[in-house]
Amino acid sequence: MSLSFSRSEVLQRRAEGFLPGGVDSPVRAFRAVGGHPPFVESAAGAYLTDADGNRFVDMFGSWGPMLLGHAYPSVVEAIQQAATKSASFGASTAAEADLAELVQRCYPSVEKLRFVSSGTEACMSAIRLARGFTGRNFFIKFEGCYHGHSDALLVKAGSGVATFGIPGSAGVPADTVKHTIALPYNDLAVVEAEFAARPEEIACVILEPVVGNAGTIAPAPGYLAGLRAITKKYGALLIFDEVMTGFRLAPGGAQELYGFTSGETAPDLTTLGKIVGGGLPVGVFGGRAEIMDYLAPLGPVYQAGTLSGNPLAMAAGMATLKALLAGKDSMYAGLDKTTAAMADGVAKIAVELGIGMTTNRVGSMFTWFFTPQPVTDFATAATSDTAAFARFHRGMLERGIWLPPSQFEAAFVSAAHGEREVELVLEAARGALKDAVK
Numbered sequence: 001m002s003l004s005f006s007r008s009e010v011l012q013r014r015a016e017g018f019l020p021g022g023v024d025s026p027v028r029a030f031r032a033v034g035g036h037p038p039f040v041e042s043a044a045g046a047y048l049t050d051a052d053g054n055r056f057v058d059m060f061g062s063w064g065p066m067l068l069g070h071a072y073p074s075v076v077e078a079i080q081q082a083a084t085k086s087a088s089f090g091a092s093t094a095a096e097a098d099l100a101e102l103v104q105r106c107y108p109s110v111e112k113l114r115f116v117s118s119g120t121e122a123c124m125s126a127i128r129l130a131r132g133f134t135g136r137n138f139f140i141k142f143e144g145c146y147h148g149h150s151d152a153l154l155v156k157a158g159s160g161v162a163t164f165g166i167p168g169s170a171g172v173p174a175d176t177v178k179h180t181i182a183l184p185y186n187d188l189a190v191v192e193a194e195f196a197a198r199p200e201e202i203a204c205v206i207l208e209p210v211v212g213n214a215g216t217i218a219p220a221p222g223y224l225a226g227l228r229a230i231t232k233k234y235g236a237l238l239i240f241d242e243v244m245t246g247f248r249l250a251p252g253g254a255q256e257l258y259g260f261t262s263g264e265t266a267p268d269l270t271t272l273g274k275i276v277g278g279g280l281p282v283g284v285f286g287g288r289a290e291i292m293d294y295l296a297p298l299g300p301v302y303q304a305g306t307l308s309g310n311p312l313a314m315a316a317g318m319a320t321l322k323a324l325l326a327g328k329d330s331m332y333a334g335l336d337k338t339t340a341a342m343a344d345g346v347a348k349i350a351v352e353l354g355i356g357m358t359t360n361r362v363g364s365m366f367t368w369f370f371t372p373q374p375v376t377d378f379a380t381a382a383t384s385d386t387a388a389f390a391r392f393h394r395g396m397l398e399r400g401i402w403l404p405p406s407q408f409e410a411a412f413v414s415a416a417h418g419e420r421e422v423e424l425v426l427e428a429a430r431g432a433l434k435d436a437v438k
């Protein structure tokens, strides 16, 4: 059963000579779970193939973007076609408004938007815009929510940071985060109290409407509506960071799933990323036109990007959104069914084996927390036995299932996953769970 990872180990050692930790994004290094990370050579549908020729069921989907599965034919073709016309112009193309129109159709609250190249940029820019628009400096984020790695947002920022136990990050001056207020998730009273203490100083509240970056955590009933009411009352903006949930939980993301699509209930600003680029680097921030028009060249808030709206990225995003909208009724139902079978199936095996596990799932994102406690915020997520998770992760990998390499990450199911993959995951989990708690 034991797979060989010898080629990947050689590649990892080589990479470590050039790249810190051998990686370009820290969680990829597997430090939280131990062992060498497999090096990927290719992927198709629900499967990754590594440098040693091992084939894995992909349960992290490039950390979210690959909703349709890997190398989806119309996405591949769109990128190829666009590439023949040159990879970048630094001038406007029709594709940008085309993709914007499609995004807007899915997110009625997004009256206008701007494309950037990552979720980090989208969230950083949304905060700047909210501050510029309101003329206020403070903002509220929640413990365990990740909004990219910009300085002001790198406070109690979930998975990567939690995985490494770094309080924020070195290199972020205290002055830079003195206007960042981090509060526990799913607790309206602390938000109300914070606003009451500074009624005219808080520009916005930013949150993951379903948390993915502390593992999967759903908003408590009434929580999102409560945040909307409090921000309205104090004249602050509400920002839904749907970089992960956008197009995953529904075409219209968490705001569609929970009914916050328009009028009084809608968020003022929304950030998107991941799926909207179909695997290429795209981020979006958008919302009420009155706010978006505060951006340069119309308004005083500056924001720019050499590769923003890149034609290859727009083409990949367009092909992805078209495919998911064309199949949406059956696709989202299928995702839900497959993910439920997988998440609940393993939860049942854990019960049979007497393992205290909490399974949180919303649509096609889920987390198996190695804790018997309900997980409703970062503090309860942190009660998980991360050593048991690390053994479980290794056991699953050895059995051909590649889970996200941290307890504090959501696993993702794609439209290419089906009954066969559910069977493979359940079979692997039976063995890996036994190893995990030994």
Ligand SMILES: *Cc1c(COP(=O)(O)O)cnc(C)c1O
Binding pocket: 117, 118, 119, 120, 121, 123, 146, 147, 148, 149, 208, 212, 213, 241, 242, 243, 244, 273, 274, 283
């Ligand atoms: C991934 C993620 C980001 C950051 O996006 P990058 O493209 O990695 O910069 C921001 N917010 C959320 C909710 C995310 O999941």
